[in-house]
Structures are given as structure tokens and as C-alpha cells.
């Protein structure tokens with residue numbers, strides 16, 4: 001293990017990264033709160049400010065993936081579609097099997113310049129997660145309760161509001177509705193069987209209602225669906241904790257641009273279309289399992305320096321006062337204060353792995 005790799009695996013480094021993320025995140029949440037009066041004067045200005053503030057939070061996580069862990073993200077896509085990415089609104093359909101799939105999504109958003117404005121159909125519980133959830137509130141993220149009777153109206157209303165959004169955005173939809181596990185897959189395939197639908201090997205049966213309402217609500221706003229299929233080389237199962245430890249992964253993303261006009265308007269036909277899409281996604285994963293690559297040419301966008309610059313900015317801003325505090329603490333010579341500080345650090349040590357395991361967020365009660 002090299003010296004740099006050893007440093008990246010040190011708990012103190014993780015503690016510092018978490019400290020910068022947490023404190024800067026709370027400061028940014030507070031700044032977002034301060035934009036509330038701006039909404040009354042100019043909604044578009046408030047939106048633009050919030051896009052930039054949100055970038056300051058999400059790009060820190062992207063920096064961990066791109067710069068700290070050095071994870072490589074390869075894009076397989078049609079060269080004719082490539083120039084349109086980041087230049088139009090789009091609905092992204094992504095498989096949901098990895099703890100860091102959302103982060104790989106964010107990384108591509110960053111490389112195509114739509115990170116601050118990127119959106120998702122997220123479960124309502126995530127709205128209450130400090131920093132990320134609170135940030136989403138100001139970004140007009142669409143939340144669902146996974147109760148169709150309620151979601152039908154609320155999801156439609158939230159999406160309609162995005163019609164006059166001032167900057168290009170990608171709207172992410174995990175049609176599978178939950179992260180893939182063998183157990184969920186088994187149940188899901190029983191549902192497929194009972195409905196007379198073809199089985200899938202690498203995906204759960206897609207939930208079609210959210211997709212249909214999204215496509216219908218964003219007609220005239222989004223230009224296309226980006227059908228995106230993600231996998232990792234060498235059967236890796238990457239984790240947030242792995243990234244924090246500086247482990248380098250290799251993500252491969254296959255994206256097909258499908259113009260929105262090609263998607264049926266009728267609910268039943270749209271559902272059939274989505275089931276067919278997931279059959280195709282399954283075949284791409286099969287191709288990947290056999291050959292170690294997706295079909296089509298590679299058009300990888302390079303990483304940009306902005307996520308690193310933002311991260312260094314917040315680190316410099318927040319580590320200086322921390323350094324001063326620690327110096328004062330040690331020079332105070334108070335045993336009680338020193339013991340209390342060590343206790344706080346130990347508590348943080350216990351919490352860090354929990355923060356970094358996606359499962360703690362997945363397991364929140366519905």
C-alpha cells in the first residue's frame with residue numbers, strides 16, 4: 001500500500017471529510033433558508049441561487065468519488081446523442097442495484113453541467129434527512145409516498161411546476177422503486193409471473209405508474225428519456241465507505257437517448273413500453289456479464305476541476321477555525337474539556353460507518 005493510499009484509509013481523514021461536509025452542509029442549508037424571501041420577489045432568481053448552493057453540497061460527494069477515490073466513470077453512448085447531453089431537459093431511467101449508483105449519476109450530471117439542478121423521484125422519508133434532504137426541498141425535488149392514490153396528484157403537480165425551470169435538468173427515476181436484492185428479486189418475479197410478464201434476471205419488475213405520470217407531466221418540458229444502465233467492472237459492489245477509504249472503482253454506464261415523442265401516451269401502452277425497455281436493459285447487463293463491456297462506442301466526458309475546487313474551498317474555510325479551536329483546547333489544559341472532546345470524536349467514529357452505509361437510509365420505516 002502506497003503512502004497516499006495509507007493516508008486515505010486513516011480514520012482522522014474520514015473525520016475531517018465528514019466534519020467539512022456536515023458543517024458546510026448546514027451552512028448551505030441555512031443560506032437556502034435565507035433565499036425564501038427572494039422567492040417572493042423573483043422565483044427564477046431564487047431557483048438559480050439554490051442551484052448553485054445545492055452544487056456546493058452535492059459536488060463534495062462527487063469530489064470524493066472523482067478526486068479522493070479516483071473512481072473512473074466510462075460512458076457508452078451514441079456519438080450523435082452525446083452533444084445533446086446537458087443541453088436539454090431529460091428523464092433518466094437508471095437501474096438501482098448499487099449503494100453508490102446515485103453518486104455515479106451525480107458524477108455524470110457534474111460532467112455535463114447539470115449537477116446543481118438535477119432532480120429525482122425520491123421516497124418522502126429522504127426529505128427529512130439533514131443536509132441532502134433539506135437541500136432537496138429548495139431544489140423542488142419530487143417526493144412520493146409510494147401510495148399511488150396520493151402520488152398520482154402530488155407527483156403530477158410537482159412536475160408541472162418544473163415547466164418554467166430556468167436551467168436544464170435531468171430528472172432521475174428508479175423505476176424499480178427500491179434497490180435490488182436477491183430476496184426482492186424473487187418476490188418481484190413472482191409478481192411478474194402472476195401478471196404473465198416476462199422475467200428479468202438483473203432487474204426488479206419496473207413500477208410503471210411513476211414513469212407514465214412523469215412522461216405525461218414533462219411532455220413539452222423534457223426532450224428525451226435517457227435509458228441508463230450502470231454496472232461495475234470485476235463484479236465490484238462499491239460502497240460509500242469504500243470510496244471514503246480511497247478505493248478506486250470502475251463504473252460503466254450505457255446511455256440510450258430516446259426522444260419523448262416515441263413513448264406512448266396511453267397508460268397501458270406506456271407500461272408495456274417500459275416492460276419492454278427493462279427486457280432490453282436486462283439483455284445489456286447479460287452482454288456486460290459475458291463481455292465485460294456494454295455495446296456501442298465509448299464517449300467518456302472528462303472530470304472537471306470544479307468539484308475539487310469547491311471541496312478545497314470549504315475545507316480551507318472550515319479547517320482553519322477547527323485548528324484554532326483545537327489549539328485553544330490543548331493549551332487550556334482542562335482535563336474535563338479534553339475528555340469531553342475525545343468522547344464527541346468517539347461518538348462521531350461510531351456514527352461515520354452508519355452515515356456511509358446506504359442501508360441506514362434504505363431501512364428507514366415507510
Ligand SMILES: CC/C=C\C/C=C\C/C=C\C/C=C\C/C=C\C/C=C\CCC(=O)SCCNC(=O)CCNC(=O)[C@H](O)C(C)(C)COP(=O)(O)OP(=O)(O)OC[C@H]1O[C@@H](n2cnc3c(N)ncnc32)[C@H](O)[C@@H]1OP(=O)(O)O
Nearest residue numbers: 102105118119120122123146147148172177205207209210
Ligand atoms: C448521460 C448521462 C445519463 C445519465 C446519468 C444518470 C443519472 C443522473 C440523473 C440525475 C441524478 C439526480 C439525483 C440523484 C440523487 C439521489 C437519488 C437518491 C435516492 C432516491 C431513491 C429513491 O427514493 S427510490 C424510491 C422512490 N421512487 C420510486 O418508487 C419510483 C418508482 N415507483 C413508482 O413509479 C410507483 O409507481 C409510485 C411510487 C409512483 C407509486 O407506487 P405504488 O406502490 O403506490 O404503486 P405501483 O403501481 O408502483 O404498485 C402497485 C402495483 O405494483 C404491483 N406490485 C406489487 N408488488 C410488486 C413488486 N414487488 N414488484 C413489482 N410490482 C409489484 C401491484 O400488483 C400493483 O400492480 P397493478 O397492476 O395493480 O398496477
Ligand SMILES: CCCCCCCCCCCCCCCC(=O)OC[C@@H](O)COP(=O)(O)O
Nearest residue numbers: 017021060061064102132177178179355361362
Ligand atoms: C463528502 C462527505 C459525504 C458524507 C456522506 C453523507 C451521506 C449521505 C447520502 C445521502 C444520499 C441519499 C440517497 C440515498 C439512496 C436511497 O436511500 O435510496 C432509497 C431507495 O433505495 C429505496 O429504498 P427502500 O425504502 O429500501 O425501498
